[in-house]
Amino acid sequence: MAVVAWIGLGHMGGPMTANMIKAGHEVRGFDLDAAALAAAVGHGVTPARSIADAVDGADVAFTMLPKGDHVRTVYLGDGGILASAAKETLLVDSSTIDIDSARAVHDAAADGGFRFVDAPVSGGMSGAQAGTLTFMIGGESVAVADASKYIEPMAANIIPTGAATTGQAAKICNNLMLFINLASTAEGAVLADRLGLDKQVFWNIASVSSGDSWALRTWYPLAGVVPTAASNKDFAPTFTAELANKDISLAISAARNTGTPLEIGERVQQLFQRLIDADQGRKDCSMIVSLVDGSLTSGKVTK
Secondary structure (H helix, E strand, O other): OOEEEEEOOOOOHHHHHHHHHHOOOEEEEEOOOHHHHHHHHHOOOEEOOOHHHHHOOOOEEEEOOOOHHHHHHHHHOOOOHHHHOOOOOEEEEOOOOOHHHHHHHHHHHHHOOOOEEEOOEEOHHHHHHHOOEEEEEEOOHHHHHHHHHHHHHHEEEEEEEEOOOHHHHHHHHHHHHHHHHHHHHHHHHHHHHHOOOOHHHHHHHHOOOOOOOHHHHHOOOOOOOOOOOHHHHOOOOOOEHHHHHHHHHHHHHHHHHOOOOOHHHHHHHHHHHHHHHOOOOOOEHHHHHHHHHOOEEOOEEOO
16 A cells, blocks of 8 residues: 655545545645644544655655646745655646646656656546546656556546646546536526426436536536535535636636637636626535526625
């Protein structure tokens, strides 16, 4: 069994480390958030005092961080991973970040003699808890194969994507499609309801017809239909509107850099921004339905 360093123990990193521990690995965790670290310690993570302490003697180091700036700091900063880890330590970044940041860390790791892969995930908090995430892994083939062995306890699907940064590219494009599907699901659900269709009956039809999508089956935005949906719990977050806005903005930035028009994606990003502007950014992203049914007015949700 391996010694695993883990930096970033939030909503995704916390349950992912729990699955690593269940598989028999020793996990040393570090997070600036004391509550997140304490929660991880509760399921068996050994707390580290610093990044350097976490990676000391580690076979593999995982990072799961919110933004590209955080990833750059953790890998490239003073006392960061590249300055502290042994060259033999395999480095795996499972954050969802911009392509430029992923490229910068890949290049710096290669220059320093490290093996590094970008390995973002899909499946959300429920997949992190269940160990059923999909990992998209970009990098040198031997490093990808080595990383896959460590990833197994957390994953239902492990998919090599090709060269450096292609894991991030796959994740960005996948999430672009997800959030467009979520917006269309919200519009279809509200319209069907107002046309007099029973919401369960409509879901039963759409879920086996051409309107089907992961968003419909997992995040249906009308309460009382899909057990896993945040709509049943006043939109307590499974994936916040802030994170959704971040991810779709990454796709829009990449599209502009490649001269690719994303007219629908840009419109959906504007909807998430409206939720954030209404002080609802920490609610679940499926709360986008409140902009369709009119329940969000002046920053408040009306019932």
